[in-house]
Amino acid sequence: MYILAIESSCDETSSSVIRAETDACGVPQLTILSNRIASQIPLHTVYGGVVPEIASRAHAEAVSSLTYEALQEAGISVSDLGAVGVTAYPGLIGALLVGVNFAKSLAFANNIPLVPVCHIWGHIAANYFTHPELKPPFLALVASGGHTSIVHVKSYTEFETIGRTRDDAIGEAFDKVARVMGMPYPGGAEMDRIAYEGDASYLKLPSAAIADETLDFSFSGLKTAVINHLNTLAQKDLPYNRADVAASFTQAVVSSVVKKLDAALRRTGETKLVIAGGVAANSHIRTALEQYCAKHTNIRLYLPEKKLCGDNGAMIAAQAYFEYSAGVRGDTTLNARATL
Ligand code: KG4
Ligand code: ZN
Numbered sequence: 001m002y003i004l005a006i007e008s009s010c011d012e013t014s015s016s017v018i019r020a021e022t023d024a025c026g027v028p029q030l031t032i033l034s035n036r037i038a039s040q041i042p043l044h045t046v047y048g049g050v051v052p053e054i055a056s057r058a059h060a061e062a063v064s065s066l067t068y069e070a071l072q073e074a075g076i077s078v079s080d081l082g083a084v085g086v087t088a089y090p091g092l093i094g095a096l097l098v099g100v101n102f103a104k105s106l107a108f109a110n111n112i113p114l115v116p117v118c119h120i121w122g123h124i125a126a127n128y129f130t131h132p133e134l135k136p137p138f139l140a141l142v143a144s145g146g147h148t149s150i151v152h153v154k155s156y157t158e159f160e161t162i163g164r165t166r167d168d169a170i171g172e173a174f175d176k177v178a179r180v181m182g183m184p185y186p187g188g189a190e191m192d193r194i195a196y197e198g199d200a201s202y203l204k205l206p207s208a209a210i211a212d213e214t215l216d217f218s219f220s221g222l223k224t225a226v227i228n229h230l231n232t233l234a235q236k237d238l239p240y241n242r243a244d245v246a247a248s249f250t251q252a253v254v255s256s257v258v259k260k261l262d263a264a265l266r267r268t269g270e271t272k273l274v275i276a277g278g279v280a281a282n283s284h285i286r287t288a289l290e291q292y293c294a295k296h297t298n299i300r301l302y303l304p305e306k307k308l309c310g311d312n313g314a315m316i317a318a319q320a321y322f323e324y325s326a327g328v329r330g331d332t333t334l335n336a337r338a339t340l
Pocket of ligand 1: 145171188
């Protein structure tokens with residue numbers, strides 16, 4: 001079947017068409033036929049972060065033509081669609097409403113089933129394109145600009161969040177440290193790049209892995225420690241090397257993530273580890289987890305393709321397929337929700 005999905009939870013409007021089939025062994029095979037993404041980053045960069053009102057307007061301007069292009073590129077028409085998926089939660093409420101209302105109109109005007117999708121489960125589902133052999137159960141780290149959680153994926157549609165950030169998301173912390181160093185929004189990818197040129201021993205930083213029996217993180221303390229250091233230097237008019245700060249911060253993030261994932265793997269007994277979300281593109285996190293799995297040979301690591309880490313419609317279409325197969329449908333009362 002063909003599935004079209006719309007993503008509009010934050011600062012990327014995306015419309016994608018996928019083909020979903022099951023092979024002779026009953027394993028789902030998902031193929032991306034189009035994945036159009038209109039990034040709003042240039043609109044928000046001047047403000048140093050996402051402005052919700054601007055985001056909603058830009059989604060409204062982009063969604064219709066983007067969907068037309070996605071169908072054209074896939075070589076199908078609306079009447080070929082078996083389902084319309086849409087990110088219904090969590091995210092910026094005004095931004096989500098644009099996608100939800102558009103998807104509702106498209107689905108009900110054409111008599112096509114509508115499938116609401118959770119954005120976070122969508123990030124995890126991006127991995128099924130890269131690794132068609134991947135099957136739940138497994139453990140997933142979801143790390144993005146708005147969310148950071150450790151999720152026990154029990155089936156394609158059953159999820160238990162077993163660890164979470166108690167304050168900032170990882171991507172948010174990356175972006176804030178980058179901003180204080182004068183780097184453009186969002187600074188995560190640039191922090192990744194310059195960290196290679198820096199000395200990670202420059203700053204001793206607190207761990208973001210909360211020192212208790214939970215699988216929770218706190219990135220706010222780590223971020224504040226870096227920002228306080230930078231403010232102190234600024235007050236004294238002392239110079240610093242951005243790369244050293246990026247390397248020290250990245251090392252603290254990486255060791256915190258590995259620590260809690262190690263605890264989560266031991267606690268759940270899972271042997272498959274998946275990462276997802278915009279920060280899953282971070283090369284230092286990817287390398288550290290590869291090294292961890294080289295040491296712990298019973299654990300298999302699944303890394304998503306970098307281009308599928310950030311927000312996109314294909315990941316929503318993938319999760320929509322599983323929700324559709326489990327009988328999930330949205331009706332005319334479907335609403336968007338800001339929270340999980
Ligand atoms: O998943 P995503 O596209 O949007 C949300 O759902 O939030 O994630 C965006 C976040 C931003 O904070 C961005 O700076 C961060 O992902 N990011 C990175 C990297 N690439 C994107 N953070 C660290 N290293 C990267 N290579
Ligand atoms: Zn996201």
